[in-house]
Amino acid sequence: MTNYSSQQAVEADTGRTIASWMDVLSREAEKDWSHGQLVDYLTSVYEVGIEPAGRIADHYEEFKGNKPVGKTASAGAGYQVGVRRTYPVTAEAAWAFLTSPEGMKLWLGGLPALDFQPGQTFQSDEGISGEMRVVKPMQQLRLTWKKKDWDRPSTLQIRLIPTATGKLTISFHQENMADFYVRDEMKQYWENAAAVLQEKLG
Template structure:
């Protein structure tokens, strides 16, 4: 078997991917960027009324899911199923405070169906981090 095909494959959660980037902003600013309506629309798709409360089910132009864990300033955990997917994935976003007023935003997604979707989501999350960086530069 070609070991390249199994990048990101785990025994328990299928394919997974994680991306992170550190920004020159406070933990509060990072949380606001991720959880404000504009931020949620940017990474989950628009058109939804997403309430960050465990158990809340949401639908956007891109897919559906359920909010699982909300720890303000620290962590979001939710399911997300894009329309074309057979089953939902799990996304965990962590906000990690660093020294000198810097904060790392981390996206981790698991239960992805295959290597192709993993690669697609890696590019997707990298583009979301690039968008966050652009919005910070405009602040």
């Protein structure tokens, strides 16, 4: 099921639909332009902001049939996205927060509690459902993760990685997503989650 959040964001930022931008680039862009050249053209000629220009370029590359950003090379593996941030916190403190009801709201939605055992299934108040596959306390979670309007589940992995400076990197990596639009939606989702973690964990 296609998610149109990226297209709506482009239209809100630029006043043009994605279809209109595809027409523009089809007429004006050179066939061998790279992603960066497309972005440069949009920002300089049409004064589009960097972020919407990047989105338009991504859509145009997919429109042309090129392998878009986030497309997994393996056949049938779908799209993937990764977001990671580093925080001044211990693995124990981060794990305690991520597995609390407050923390789970960031990546699962509203749930009273989970035992965090392999094989445990869940469905949040927001309709996110799945099954825990790998649970390594203070290190890693791997699970299936599906929104209620998706045709198939994705795979989500959360890793807690200590750094040499005593901080902790928290990594969200999601794969097997249906299309570019879902990937774009989930990239924003995990970036928002990482930003909230910054507020909560320092």
